[in-house]
Amino acid sequence: MVNTTNTIVLLAAGINYEAFAIPAFFIFLLLEYLLAVRKKQTGVFKYESSISNLSIGIAERLLNLFITASFYSLYVWIYTNYALFNIPNSWWVWILLILVTDLVWYWYHRLGHQINFFWAAHIVHHQSEEFNFTVAARITVFQALIRNIFWCAIPFLGFHPNMVITILMVHGAYSFFTHTQLIGKLGWLEHIMITPSLHGIHHASDEKYLDKNFGDVFTFWDRIFGTFQKEEEAPKYGLTHPIKSYSFLWQHFHYYLEIIEACKQTKSFKGRLKIIFGNPGLLNQEIRPALEKRYFQDRSPDQYRFKFRKYLNIQLIFSILLLTFITAGYAYLGLDDKLFMTTMILLTLINCGALMEQKKWIYYLECSRILTLLAFLLWKAGEIELIILPVLLLIIFDEVFNIKNIYNNYVLRYEEI
Secondary structure, eight states: OHHHHHHHHHHHHTOOGGGGHHHHHHHHHHHHHHHHHHTTOGGGOOHHHHHHHHHHHHHHHHHHHHHHHHHHHHHHHHHHHHOSSOOOOOHHHHHHHHHHHHHHHHHHHHHHHHSHHHHHHHHHHHOOSSOSHHHHTOOOHHHHHHHHHHHTHHHHHTOOHHHHHHHHHHHHHHHHTTSOSSSOOOGGGGGTBOOHHHHHHHTBOSGGGTTOOOOSSBSHHHHHHTOOOOOOSOOOBSOSSOOOOOOHHHHHHHHHHHHHHHHHTOOSHHHHHHHHSSOGGGSOTTHHHHHHHHHOSSOOOTTEEESOHHHHHHHHHHHHHHHHHHHHTGGGSOHHHHHHHHHHHHHHHHHHHHHHHTOTTHHHHHHHHHHHHHHHHHHHTTOGGGGHHHHHHHHHHHHHHOHHHHHHHHHSOEEEO
């Protein structure tokens, strides 16, 4: 009995408690939706856009599991070897720390809007034309990598890495609640704090609101550096040139493709550097429509939408549950388990975007998911060479029963809006 108790205690001690943030997120999302229903403002949610936002957030949380420990180690290394000051752990230091953190965020955020290479990672957060809690999840792992590099400045100043990690959690939690339209202006508080109204301005595509309110918690830095803007007219959310796609892959990589295409059109090395590190506003705006025409030739008319939402919902729920499991048990999972679950989640998220876009290659993606699952099970059983059998069976069934056409005719269908 003692051994069993000790085992349970050890297992509980090794649980990654970040896993509890996942159900907490959905609880707050549900509360926001219920409030929207009560206020008769359900228009702030759009199904396809919300699914897209959540898919991107799931991928970031998943991939971030693999890099968080590395960056903490980097913070420790910087703090141990290069800290400028020996800053104590006193109550007043925490006030200084949140101010410093928000100042670093301000410049990371501002540069993310002014340099193409950074904007390519950050643009995904601004693609959504709705503004609710799901948008807070719309962060890519590329953005997380760049952001963590900027955070290195904090332990470099002399703040202990444990304090840095703690304040980053508080900082991130606060910014989550600023992504909603259901809270209006908050009077005098807007002279000090970034509120949902002020952050909504930052997500607007209206010309007068562009590149404003970069702060995450406080308005001080925007006021000091001349980027503060209060809400006057109701903002229009999204990009000035919407991407018009819910594709998981396209939303992540379209701007990188635009940068590459722009570099191809410029022969000089200096010109390419100007593109990569130049201002997004100077990038050739004709490139994106040309790429869209190249990659999205089979688009459905706007008056139609994907029909099988339940099928899509099941896939998203599967991804969320698997993400929660791998997050909670990350310390106990083997590398093969982690890689398998990561692959399954990413394939499923790509599939969700492809379903909403009604891509004709979805069938092959579905087959890839099935074969990935079977390969993993056979690997665990020590019989990986037997994977050839389900591959052959799949090919034979497709030839005999024309499974691909059945799948396409049934799943690749729209309903009229």
